[in-house]
Amino acid sequence: MSDGGRVTGGLVTDSAAVHAAAERLSIATTTGAPIAPVRALIGPDDVDLAYAVQRIGVQHRLAAGARLVGRKIGLTSPAVQQQLGVNQPDFGVLFADMNIAETPAAQRPTLLQPKVEAELAFVLGADLDIEQLDAISVRGAVDYAVAALEIVDSRIADWDISFADTVADNASSGWFVLGTERLSLAEFEPREIAMNMAIDGEIVSTGTGSACLGDPLNALAWLARTARDFGDPLRAGEIVLSGALGPMAPLRPGARVRSELFSRTQALGAVDFTLEEI
Numbered sequence: 318m319s320d321g322g323r324v325t326g327g328l329v330t331d332s333a334a335v336h337a338a339a340e341r342l343s344i345a346t347t348t349g350a351p352i353a354p355v356r357a358l359i360g361p362d363d364v365d366l367a368y369a370v371q372r373i374g375v376q377h378r379l380a381a382g383a384r385l386v387g388r389k390i391g392l393t394s395p396a397v398q399q400q401l402g403v404n405q406p407d408f409g410v411l412f413a414d415m416n417i418a419e420t421p422a423a424q425r426p427t428l429l430q431p432k433v434e435a436e437l438a439f440v441l442g443a444d445l446d447i448e449q450l451d452a453i454s455v456r457g458a459v460d461y462a463v464a465a466l467e468i469v470d471s472r473i474a475d476w477d478i479s480f481a482d483t484v485a486d487n488a489s490s491g492w493f494v495l496g497t498e499r500l501s502l503a504e505f506e507p508r509e510i511a512m513n514m515a516i517d518g519e520i521v522s523t524g525t526g527s528a529c530l531g532d533p534l535n536a537l538a539w540l541a542r543t544a545r546d547f548g549d550p551l552r553a554g555e556i557v558l559s560g561a562l563g564p565m566a567p568l569r570p571g572a573r574v575r576s577e578l579f580s581r582t583q584a585l586g587a588v589d590f591t592l593e594e595i
Contacts (some may be wrong), residue, residue, distance in 0.1 A: 330437045334358040335366055337362035338485055339373035343471050351474035354474075354482045362403065372533045374487055386556055387411040388544065389467065390536045391488040392480075392530045393568050408540055409488025411475065411556055416493045417468075422593050427493055431592070432468050434565040435514040435522060435576035437467035437507055438495055439557045442546075445541040446550035452534040455541050456502055458465030458553075464496035464578045464588040467558050469565060493512050493558060496588035505580045508532035512562040514576040524563025533559040570594045 338355035345352045360558050392398055392406045398433040414420045422478065424437045442460030470491030473482050483489045508524045514522040530536045544551050549555065568574070578585040 325528055332369075336367045336372045336373065342370070342486055343377065345429070345472035346427065349429055349568035351429050351472055354473050354477055354479065355485050356481050357480055359485065361481050361491060364484070367481040370485035371409065371487055374485075378412060384413040385410055386413045386416065387558070388540060388551065389490060389493070389558040390431045390490055390540050390557065390560045391466060391469075391483065393536050394438065395559075401478070401480050403481075406536065406539060407480065407484045407488050408543060409484075409490045409557065411490070411493065415490065415492045417492050425492055426470075428468065428470050428471060431468050431491055431568040432476075432565040433514070433543055433568045433572075433574050433590070434467050434469060434517075434561040435512050435524070435588075436465045436467055436558050436561055436562065437526065437529070437578065438463050438493075439533075439537055439559060440499075441520060441551060441553050441555050441557065444552050446545055449539050450541040451547065452532060452538050455538045456534055456585065458541075458551075459502055459537075460553075461499040461501060462507065463578055466494045466574060466576055466585040466588050466590050467561070468492040468494075468568060468590070468592075493556075494588055494590045495556070496586045498586035499528075500532065505514055505585055507534055507559075507595050509580060510562070510585060511579045512575065512576060514566075515562065516564070516566060516572050517518060518573075519531060522563040524561070528562055529560040536560045568592055576585040 352357040468491040510526040
């Protein structure tokens with residue numbers, strides 16, 4: 318091409334394709350109608366192009382007055398990574414209107430194809446912009462942890478996603494809800510927790526902290542390094558959803574969801590959510 322674009326595997330992967338993919342995702346969000354995968358524009362596994370699409374969407378929301386409150390980590394399970402043919406997690410942005418405890422249903426982002434997964438969330442008490450960022454150093458930056466549910470969603474029809482699709486789509490973000498019981502990391506080891514999640518009283522997902530990159534603190538360290546390298550380090554006060562502890566489950570209107578976290582010796586907290594009938 319003569320306009321500075323590049324061609325990879327027969328796909329034109331230039332700034333025009335990035336903007337076209339971002340526009341398609343924006344239309345899906347506005348209309349509530351899922352779209353075909355954007356990998357047709359940017360390729361299935363081009364990390365840089367996928368995050369470029371995501372950044373356009375984030376900038377559009379910020380320009381419209383949205384407030385960033387944290388980040389979310391996805392693809393922390395080896396099984397899910399294998400399914401999508403990747404060897405790394407991804408991340409997205411959390412906005413204030415995704416927090417169901419603080420935002421009336423009518424003011425939250427529209428859900429298209431919601432599913433739910435149980436996680437451990439960290440709330441930071443210090444910035445994470447230092448050179449050495451590992452599970453030990455990020456541990457000291459955590460103010461507290463809470464049980465969390467993430468209502469994931471996809472603007473891509475039928476969840477037909479590649480790595481690039483989910484990254485471009487803000488890591489398949491939707492809503493989130495945090496438990497009220499604040500946990501000090503002096504009280505438990507994140508890698509040793511167990512989780513069960515029930516919908517309408519029936520257990521639909523179980524898991525452990527070690528299913529999240531071996532330790533949710535490993536996931537936090539990965540995100541801290543990645544965000545710093547992108548020039549947007551994690552800051553004090555931000556919420557970080559560290560990744561699913563077990564399989565996600567479909568979510569239908571009226572469903573009552575409850576997740577509980579346990580250590581070897583005690584209950585660590587719970588979080589509840591009901592998806593309102595449409």
